[in-house]
Amino acid sequence: MRRRKHVKVITVADKAQPLQLDCGGVLPEIQVAYETYGHLSQTGDNVILVVHALTGDSHPAAHDQADDIGWWEPLVGPGCPIDTNVFYVVCSNVLGGCQGTTGPASINPETGQPYGAHFPQITIRDMVHVQKRLLDKLGIEQLVLVIGGSMGGMQALEWAVTYPDMMDGVAVIAAPGYTTPQAIAYNIVGRRAVMLDPDWQEGNYYGTAGPAEGLAIARALGMITYQSDYSMTEKFGRNLRNDKFEVENYLEYQGNSLVKRFDANAYLYLLKALDLHDLGRGYSSYQAALARVKAKVLVVGVSSDILYPPYQQQQLVRELKAAGARASYNEIDSGHGHDGFLIDFPILRPMIDRFIRSILPTPALLNHHSLFRPSDLAYLGARLVTEI
Amino acid sequence: MRRRKHVKVITVADKAQPLQLDCGGVLPEIQVAYETYGHLSQTGDNVILVVHALTGDSHPAAHDQADDIGWWEPLVGPGCPIDTNVFYVVCSNVLGGCQGTTGPASINPETGQPYGAHFPQITIRDMVHVQKRLLDKLGIEQLVLVIGGSMGGMQALEWAVTYPDMMDGVAVIAAPGYTTPQAIAYNIVGRRAVMLDPDWQEGNYYGTAGPAEGLAIARALGMITYQSDYSMTEKFGRNLRNDKFEVENYLEYQGNSLVKRFDANAYLYLLKALDLHDLGRGYSSYQAALARVKAKVLVVGVSSDILYPPYQQQQLVRELKAAGARASYNEIDSGHGHDGFLIDFPILRPMIDRFIRSILPTPALLNHHSLFRPSDLAYLGARLVTEI
Numbered sequence: 001m002r003r004r005k006h007v008k009v010i011t012v013a014d015k016a017q018p019l020q021l022d023c024g025g026v027l028p029e030i031q032v033a034y035e036t037y038g039h040l041s042q043t044g045d046n047v048i049l050v051v052h053a054l055t056g057d058s059h060p061a062a063h064d065q066a067d068d069i070g071w072w073e074p075l076v077g078p079g080c081p082i083d084t085n086v087f088y089v090v091c092s093n094v095l096g097g098c099q100g101t102t103g104p105a106s107i108n109p110e111t112g113q114p115y116g117a118h119f120p121q122i123t124i125r126d127m128v129h130v131q132k133r134l135l136d137k138l139g140i141e142q143l144v145l146v147i148g149g150s151m152g153g154m155q156a157l158e159w160a161v162t163y164p165d166m167m168d169g170v171a172v173i174a175a176p177g178y179t180t181p182q183a184i185a186y187n188i189v190g191r192r193a194v195m196l197d198p199d200w201q202e203g204n205y206y207g208t209a210g211p212a213e214g215l216a217i218a219r220a221l222g223m224i225t226y227q228s229d230y231s232m233t234e235k236f237g238r239n240l241r242n243d244k245f246e247v248e249n250y251l252e253y254q255g256n257s258l259v260k261r262f263d264a265n266a267y268l269y270l271l272k273a274l275d276l277h278d279l280g281r282g283y284s285s286y287q288a289a290l291a292r293v294k295a296k297v298l299v300v301g302v303s304s305d306i307l308y309p310p311y312q313q314q315q316l317v318r319e320l321k322a323a324g325a326r327a328s329y330n331e332i333d334s335g336h337g338h339d340g341f342l343i344d345f346p347i348l349r350p351m352i353d354r355f356i357r358s359i360l361p362t363p364a365l366l367n368h369h370s371l372f373r374p375s376d377l378a379y380l381g382a383r384l385v386t387e388i
Numbered sequence: 389m390r391r392r393k394h395v396k397v398i399t400v401a402d403k404a405q406p407l408q409l410d411c412g413g414v415l416p417e418i419q420v421a422y423e424t425y426g427h428l429s430q431t432g433d434n435v436i437l438v439v440h441a442l443t444g445d446s447h448p449a450a451h452d453q454a455d456d457i458g459w460w461e462p463l464v465g466p467g468c469p470i471d472t473n474v475f476y477v478v479c480s481n482v483l484g485g486c487q488g489t490t491g492p493a494s495i496n497p498e499t500g501q502p503y504g505a506h507f508p509q510i511t512i513r514d515m516v517h518v519q520k521r522l523l524d525k526l527g528i529e530q531l532v533l534v535i536g537g538s539m540g541g542m543q544a545l546e547w548a549v550t551y552p553d554m555m556d557g558v559a560v561i562a563a564p565g566y567t568t569p570q571a572i573a574y575n576i577v578g579r580r581a582v583m584l585d586p587d588w589q590e591g592n593y594y595g596t597a598g599p600a601e602g603l604a605i606a607r608a609l610g611m612i613t614y615q616s617d618y619s620m621t622e623k624f625g626r627n628l629r630n631d632k633f634e635v636e637n638y639l640e641y642q643g644n645s646l647v648k649r650f651d652a653n654a655y656l657y658l659l660k661a662l663d664l665h666d667l668g669r670g671y672s673s674y675q676a677a678l679a680r681v682k683a684k685v686l687v688v689g690v691s692s693d694i695l696y697p698p699y700q701q702q703q704l705v706r707e708l709k710a711a712g713a714r715a716s717y718n719e720i721d722s723g724h725g726h727d728g729f730l731i732d733f734p735i736l737r738p739m740i741d742r743f744i745r746s747i748l749p750t751p752a753l754l755n756h757h758s759l760f761r762p763s764d765l766a767y768l769g770a771r772l773v774t775e776i
Binding site for chain 2: 189217220227232236251
């Protein structure tokens with residue numbers, strides 16, 4: 001794939017420095033696949049860490065015109081809110097994933113075989129620890145912003161709690177401070193479907209077809225929760241094609257598409273990481289965890305999100321404020337459901353743009369920022385006016 | 389089971405009178421399991437048909453103190469809104485079910501083997517046609533009311549459209565005029581889970597264990613859609629038991645419970661019947677179907693229903709009114725989700741009570757109603773006063 005061209009891989013854990021995991025396991029070797037955009041400033045003060053959602057990867061945007069488009073193209077690039085003419089953007093595939101970073105499909109150095117179901121359970125916090133090691137390797141000590149949607153939003157929140165001194169801002173889109181039982185329940189059903197597939201073979205399916213139908217079913221269920229009754233009715237109604245409801249054709253297509261690009265065991269582990277997400281984990285209380293946050297936090301909800309409904313984001317902001325953090329809530333008023341964070345760019349762009357400018361140094365400081373070109377300043381200035 | 393004691397079985401289709409099905413198939417033999425409560429009046433003017441939901445049966449209430457309780461106990465019985473001292477209540481297991489009425493587990497008279505996946509596809513309308521044949525056999529020509537929730541509500545609506553002259557009222561709880569793609573999508577996922585189970589064996593599992601895990605997964609998904617984020621959070625939170633989230637224990641319990649009492653093929657066929665539900669099916673338009681309705685219609689939604697959200701019931705009432713029908717909307721303001729129709733009896737009882745009284749003959753007629761006892765009249769009178 002063309003998109004692989006810009007992917008770099010780096011080792012962040014080895015026998016000398018294994019990673020102790022949140023649930024008690026150990027990973028003796030971790031490789032991280034990542035991409036970077038733009039240029040690191042001399043003082044290292046222009047870094048934005050973009051973190052991806054469940055089935056995402058290290059490729060939020062194309063690197064050039066010949067490159068495949070990314071999953072957050074309208075947000076990341078020259079002249080975008082996450083302006084790669086200004087910022088040095090880092091995005092890595094998550095721990096437990098299957099797009100280059102160590103996960104269940106990786107070879108277990110102790111057995112020489114893929115981990116499969118013997119991969120240790122990982123959490124959102126483990127993903128963040130791995131990203132921290134990646135930044136250490138890259139010589140990055142400070143972040144302007146950590147930003148992500150859905151599972152990416154959970155990581156952004158964990159960043160704010162785990163490394164509170166490292167970033168100015170955190171932007172969390174369509175993600176809760178902890179996962180509620182309804183969202184867990186959907187994941188349980190998805191996992192059971194994968195594991196019911198006889199081709200799953202207790203996770204030892206590498207070299208064989210693998211649990212294609214089980215994973216496709218899990219994905220189909222995911223797709224329902226990412227959309228809304230409204231958006232599905234708009235798109236599919238009760239229309240038929242090939243003697244099937246359009247929605248059935250769609251779900252089959254989406255399921256099969258994921259099967260081609262995603263490892264079923266990785267899907268199982270990442271779903272479980274979503275279930276385990278709870279910022280309060282390991283702290284004396286949830287409130288105590290939130291009280292650690294020093295970054296300015298923007299929390300964005302999507303009005304029609306049925307997976308992590310907006311009341312959860314509103315609640316998170318109230319809880320952050322109660323814990324003394326600077327937090328604000330923006331809502332994407334959209335029928336797209338949870339997927340709004342990957343669709344509603346005309347609404348998301350100004351929200352993110354405004355937030356980034358609110359955490360940047362003052363305009364005076366902007367002027368001496370070596371990476372701001374005059375055109376960028378004019379661009380930012382013009383939009384700042386509209387903010388008044 | 390004790391509850392079987394009061395179940396009667398009657399043949400409503402045979403070689404001489406097979407049932408032509410809505411989707412083109414034919415059933416050469418149909419038996420219906422049903423129960424009755426109360427006494428049929430001499431003029432046959434006191435019949436209420438109660439229709440059940442997906443996994444329900446012919447047993448909405450206990451017949452006596454020794455009997456098992458039913459699924460609508462607080463609504464059906466002496467002194468209840470569906471007062472068995474007053475009304476003759478009929479409830480039958482649906483066509484395609486597995487509680488005594490012909491379904492996929494029944495013996496195909498042409499092969500001597502269970503139908504399995506060779507059972508013809510059935511619709512909600514077919515269920516209604518079978519119920520009509522049952523009433524014919526029982527000598528019932530007129531209904532005071534047809535009432536049901538969820539799939540039962542769909543049947544009640546089909547009754548109003550298919551046999552518009554037969555009833556005074558129809559009460560529809562938590563059911564739409566047609567199924568929307570999100571609800572269809574959940575059913576698709578459920579069916580695929582059942583069929584993925586190797587023990588499903590293309591539906592030929594009779595005499596073997598059957599697709600227990602597949603059906604349990606489908607049921608688990610159903611249970612999510614019957615509840616709400618709120619009710620699940622209230623019940624389970626993120627509590628753990630036996631190293632599992634409580635919600636996982638709960639879903640496993642619910643799945644396993646259904647497996648013990650329900651046939652997987654019946655589940656597949658009934659889910660598909662839900663998908664095919666569309667009152668406009670076979671008519672020149674949806675509006676044309678609604679214009680056939682002569683009964684007074686009460687439509688009840690549950691505020692937190694995510695399966696058939698209340699806007700669908702509100703829309704149905706608007707559409708019924710636009711088609712010239714007498715329709716009204718009541719909402720159960722509850723966090724219980726779709727299951728509210730089986731839980732929120734303190735709200736549902738007065739709604740149903742009021743509606744039944746609104747469709748009954750005038751008080752003058754009530755007096756000569758042979759089955760009204762003085763105490764019932766006093767009871768009704770007292771409550772009528774509260775209506776003013």
